[in-house]
Amino acid sequence: MDLSNSWLILFFLLAETGFCSGDQLVMPAEVSGVRGKSVNFTAQGFPGDVSMVTWTFTPKTGSSVPVYTATPTNEKVPDAYKGRVKYNRTLHTLELSSLTPTDNGVYILTVVDSKLDQMVGQTSLRVLEPVADVTITSNMPEAVEFNSTVILTCNAKGQISCTAKNQLESLTSATFNLTVNYGPELVKKTQDPVLDFMKKGSNLTMSCTAQSSPAAEFIWVFNGNILPQKTATIVLSNLGEEQSGNYSCLAYNSKTQRYVTSEVTKFSVLEAISGTSIIAPTSPLIAGNSTVNLTCTSSMGKADSVQWKKDGNPLENSNRITFSPDGKTVSILTVQKEDSGEYSCQLKNKISSDGNNYKLTINYGPDNMAIKGDKQALVGQPVRMDCSFASFPAPTFVWKFNDTVLIGEEKECLTIPNFENFNSGIYTCEAFNLITGLKRTATHNLQVKEAAQEQNGLSSGAIAGITIAVLIAVAVIIGVCIKKRRKVSEIPSPY
Structure with a gap:
């Protein structure tokens, strides 16, 4: 047995036993309707806490029959009235459609409140034949x-x-x-702009029209609550998120006592996304040692989706790159130098999108240490050795000769202007990265090249020319080293 049947049985028991005397609901003595059309029964004086509403019909001949029963959570319509009865819980109005002459008779409304007190009202219905041609x-x-x-x-x-x-x-x-009162009919509601999602702070205009004589009055309903506006057009200015929901209008004819509801419009008010930024670690990141989390946030608006890119290409899951369930945080496990680059995130919702970029720098090295230069040199010839490396930031350098530190030689290239026999030996380049704390070395064996025969037969002028050329070459080598060192030192650091 469902809830409505239980209440209906309780109602008839109360009526039979006379459990409560019953106050009177205010209803018109008689209402009229036209065959084939609809009629509304409206009562006033409802209590604030209605537990059950029951409508019954007593024909001119025959016994009473139930028409409609409702509790706060359920309702029941007998088979004979299915498809013909609509009940408006807000206005306490019962609409009976497709009228026939058999609908003539008395309609009784009984309302039971939470204390089981009973209120009763009744009215008579007269079904008229429609006016025909002249x-x-x-x-x-x-x-x-x-x-x-x-x-x-x-x-x-x-x-x-x-x-x-x-x-x-x-x-x-x-x-x-002859004046014929009719309607409301063909109730139509329009919206401008016609959008399912509205931007916070925007304006919305809704209008309701109906065919009716006299002109219909309008009632606006928002999420089941009646709005104060009673005009055919309402304007909602500076929309807020709390105004999201369902809107409809009721057209009412004071002569026919009919209410007709428009279709329901549903829309959501969203705040535009702005102030997007990427939150990243402030401590230095070291290749092979650090894990980084990048989080995309906005100061205004809620995002439905987020898209990440690195250097303009979509960022995807891998064995080291993972995303949070909402996609707003990307984690890079055990960063490598290849993870350096420009990361961007784009936040989107139904009405807007906003993004920002962040340049991620990974400190690494020194790696791939090597010394480039000749293995042999002639006595009196200038010699240059270059220390190559892969590192960020650029390391500091120390040069050693046969494990003895060469004072003042702290550049990545070492120059010997005039090579002598005692310059033969093992040269060591030692590079140190201040951020990663790593130190790497490379060695180079430089020996004298026997070429005494090449000096025989040279004139004093030739010797002087060679000497000048050597000095010029040494000056050029020193200049190149200084320029290269300055270029390396100008590499910007994000710290």
Whole structure:
């Protein structure tokens, strides 16, 4: 047994035992409806805490039958009235459609509150035949002069007049104005702009129209609550997120006592995304040692999705790159130097998008240490050795000769202007990265090249020319080293 049946049984038991006396609900003594159309029964004086509403119908002949029963959470319509009954819980109005002459009779409304007190109201329904086309009828097909009395009956709707004529004269009746109250019908609600998602702070206009005589009055409903506006058009200015929901309008005719509801419009108010930034670690990141989390946030608005890119290409999951469930945080496990680059995130919702970039720097090295230069040199010849490396930031350097530190030689290149026999030996380049704390070395064996025969037979002028050329070469080598060292030192550091 469902809840509505239980309440209905309780109602009839209370009615039979006289458990409560019952106050009166205010209802019109009689309402009229047109065959084939609808009629509304409206009552006033409802209690604030309704537990059950019951409508019953007593025909002119026969016993009472239930029409509609409702509790706060359930409702029941008998099979005989399914598809013909609608009940508006807000206005306490019962609509009965597709009227037939068998609907003539008394309709009784019984309301039970939470204390089981009972209120009763009743009204009578008269079902009228619809007005048909204009016709004229006569009480006889033919008449005899001075002998017959002719009665002509004119039936019509609208503004009409009737005229009687014979062969000698005619007489027209006074104009009769017939007013037919109808509606509301064809209730339509429009919205401008027509969007499912509205930007916070924007404006929205809604209008309601209906065919009705007299003109319909309008009631606006938001999420089941009646709004204070009673006009055909309402404007919602500076929309807030709390105004998201369902909107509809009710058209009401005070003459026909009918309410008709429009279709329901649903939209959501969203805040545009702005102030997007990427939160990253402030401590230095070291290749092979650090893990980094990049988080995309915004100061305004909520995002439905987030897209990450690195150097303009989509960033995807891998064995080292993972994303949080909401996609806003990307984690890079055990960063490598290849992870350096420009990262971007783009936040989106139904009405906006916003993004930002972040340049990620990974400190690494020194790696791939090596010394580039000749293995042999002639006595008196300038010699240059270059220490190559892979490192960020650029390391500091120490040069050693046969494990003895060469004072003042702290550049990545070492120059010997005039090579002598005692310069032969093992040269060591030692590089140290201040951020990673790593130190790497490379060695180079430089020996004298026997070439005494190449010096025989040279004139003093040739010797002087060679000496000048050597000095120029040494100056160029020193300049190149200084310029290269300055270029390395100008590499920007994010710290």
